[in-house]
Each structure stands twice: as structure tokens, then as C-alpha cells.
Amino acid sequence: MDVLLLGASGRIGHRVADELLSRGHRVTGVSRSGDIDDIEDPDFVAVAGDATDADDVTKLATGHDAIASALGPSDDEDPGILSEMMRAAIDGARRADVTRLVWTGGAGGLDAGDGTPLIETPEFPDEWEPVASAAIDALDILREADDLDWTYLAPAALIEPGERTGDYRTAEGELVTDEEGESYISMEDFALALVDELEDPQGVHTYLATGY
């Protein structure tokens, strides 16, 4: 598969690129600078592009089988930029005639029990609220794009660099927790879940949660 990976230089994006390449896919990895020097694979091409610019996304996506996103706002940016990125990805996908879009989203809107979204639970850290709320706004935009085969893939409540265990679970719209009630996934296993979803779509038009 030829995959346009938006945000390939990021913490999650880098691992998604590694996972795609290890399975023999070809990856065009987008970041603003286009400098991704630490992925040396003949099937990887690093390119510069602005993911808030639909013209850029259209140009870059043309000829690819799917678009994957691991985009995120920089620390100094308004998290609301996620909505601009989402609009540009949707518009770019349409204009480039790419129907499959798998988006790394946020866990904040997932049902954490009794219908309460994670973001509204008392334990949810205040400092995560702006980006979590912006990620929910971006999902609302994606939900309107019925003509695309989109999946909004959410990490667990906590996602960190870790181990590729090869195991994970998914759930539609609900926070995934382990036997101790913890919601966690390593970035490596999240990358695995994202590439599984690209190869064998199980969650088209779905807010799909991941965890153990």
C-alpha cells in the first residue's frame, strides 16, 4: 500500500512509519520541515508540507492508497489548529481521490462509564483539557465526511513510548481499560493498531478506541 503519513516526524507518527515499513508498505512521510533523517528505508520518502493547507495535502496525497494522520499541535500552537488540519485532510483526500483516512485522535470523547465522556470525569487532568476538547471538535468535522472511509483511532487515556507487545484491544466509542481499570497503550502497539486498521478496516465511520 502507498500511504501518505501526515505527522511522520512526531512521536506516534514515527512509530507508525516504522510499523508500515516493517510490513512492506511504501510511506510518504510529511512534516513541516521535511527533515526526517532517522528513517533509512528505500520505501520511505520524507517530504515537506503544511497539513493545514488543503492544496498541499491534495498534491501530496495524489497517487496514494490511503492517508494516515498522526498530526498534533505544537506546544506553542492553539490546539484549535487540529480542526484546520482535519478540514485540509478531508478536502485534500477528496480532491486527490483518496477515500481511506485513518486519523490519530484523542481519547477525551470516549465513554468512560455511564455515558460520561473521559474529558468530563473528575480525574481528567486540567492541562489536557484544551487539546482533548480540540480533538473532539476535529472528530465532529470528520463525522460529516460520509463520502470518505474514515476511522478516528483513539489512543488509550495514557499513551507513552514503550514496548511493541503485539497485543491490543479496540472498542467502539468506549474507553478501553485493563483488568486493573487502567487505560494505557504503548505508542508501538498503537502504531500496530493503526496499521492493522489500514490493512484490514474494522472501524470505518467509527470512533475506535485502543488499549489493553
Ligand SMILES: NC(=O)c1ccc[n+]([C@@H]2O[C@H](COP(=O)([O-])OP(=O)(O)OC[C@H]3O[C@@H](n4cnc5c(N)ncnc54)[C@H](OP(=O)(O)O)[C@@H]3O)[C@@H](O)[C@H]2O)c1
Ligand atoms: N490519550 C490521548 O488521547 C492522546 C495522547 C497523546 C497524543 N494524542 C494525540 O495524538 C496525536 C499525535 O501525538 P504525538 O505526541 O505523536 O504528537 P507530536 O509528537 O507533537 O507530533 C505531531 C506531528 O504533527 C506534525 N505537524 C504539526 N503541525 C503540522 C503542520 N502544519 N503540517 C505538517 N505537519 C505538522 C509534526 O511535524 P513537525 O513539527 O516536524 O512539522 C509532527 O510530526 C495528537 O493529535 C495528539 O493530540 C492523544
